[in-house]
């Protein structure tokens with residue numbers, strides 16, 4: 001569903017991504033794992049159209065997403081994005097979740113119903129009238145997740161969604177990732193510096209190192225048959 005074709009990204013003289021190639025299949029959970037500074041956020045930002053590759057192409061359903069500026073809006077509407085730092089607007093929880101729906105010309109009662117369902121899904125039923133900024137980090141991240149999911153995206157992109165959260169909230173978000181994928185069939189791409197999270201959640205993992213995928217495979221493959229010394233070291237197997 002998502003094809004990364006020799007994707008490179010330079011910032012000035014610095015090469016962050018040096019030809020990332022791989023694909024994400026429809027309906028799978030794909031983890032981008034790699035050490036801090038490996039380029040995980042950069043890669044997700046390219047997929048989310050927040051930045052453009054220096055070279056190479058990203059195709060979704062066969063369409064080069066950066067080639068045609070006129071299609072940006074329709075491509076972005078296929079994707080939900082959750083960032084590392086829980087990002088909420090200074091309004092109510094309901095308003096935060098409804099943001100993406102207003103642009104779609106949904107009616108009032110339709111919006112209300114969709115927002116309620118989304119909040120219910122993330123375990124925040126009854127939180128609609130609370131000010132989003134008064135919630136805990138984990139709750140804010142679940143508001144962000146509800147906002148991403150209420151538009152029923154084909155792809156959910158999550159950049160280190162649990163990096164700043166307490167263990168209980170981490171478990172909640174992880175559980176949601178699995179349920180969203182299983183129950184709604186949403187294709188999910190998330191990044192993490194925590195290889196065990198990749199192992200717990202993902203159907204397949206791409207190990208981002210030195211600007212490329214050093215290995216793409218199932219957690220079992222990556223953890224038992226690391227493709228290189230560097231991958232072995234990162235997943236904690238010295239051999």
Ligand code: ADP
Pocket residue numbers: 011016034035036037038039040041042043
């Ligand atoms: P990760 O998410 O894996 O920790 P990032 O994608 O955030 O890594 O960053 C990878 C490298 O790219 C880092 O060295 C970072 O400093 C650099 N970088 C990221 N964004 C920019 C930018 N807008 N300008 C310059 N350098 C950047």
Ligand code: MG
Pocket residue numbers: 040041042159160
């Ligand atoms: Mg990052």
